[in-house]
Amino acid sequence: MEAASPRTTARRYFDALAAKDFTTVAGMFADDIVWHQPGGNRFSGTHRGSSAVHEMIGGMMAVSGGTFELSTTGEFMVNGALVAAPVRFAGRREGGEMAMGGVDVLRIAGGRIAEVWLFSADPQAEDAFWGAV
Template sequence: MSEHPDAALVRRGYEAFGKGDMQALGALMTADVIHHVPGSNPLSGHHKGREAVLDLYRRIGEETGGTVRIELHSVLVDGRGHAMAVHTFYGDRGDRGLEVQQGLFFTIVGGKITDIDECTQDIDEEDAFWR
């Protein structure tokens, strides 16, 4: 059974993120992509545009001293331009660590990611981690 192209696209994104390859990651997104981050912390909000989204990912790396690790569990698709990815986020920041289940809901148009909605298992814990 072959993997759906939308699932393969999402997996390539996770691989690029894991390697810190922002150029490869950016190539998977439209210029006007938006990443929506939940919560009430300095990373929360709507990051609009490829450079803003990539800056968000760079900032995550910087704020955690490069300790972030993402363990991808599954990618689900609907065959109509949507994909859901479920993963565990691991990272350290100062004297605090975070291990939390997260999900990303992707909208894909023309083989590129146009929108990313982020969900988390524990908004309060993430807010405390990023403050």
């Protein structure tokens, strides 16, 4: 069976993420995924392997009381195996809230997400929301 195109894989991932269908999201990650989380907060840094990425996403959902949301805001841009997606993400927690734009870049290999780079419009506000390292 032929793997889906990078655009189709990215669309399925973002749709599942928006629906908070974390079972589908988890199944889309390569076992050796590399995730580059920006900033200087408790979730920042390079996370290697699907277990580490699942733990990070679970931590974000815990800190935000399940309110963290992400949706795409425009057309995907594709360059070979790379997909860039304009996004908007938001969350609430006791004592704060955050909402901003960004860009997520996914590298797709074999129909799965092999690497992710995230870019935030306001890194300082995102760090303040998630909390210090």
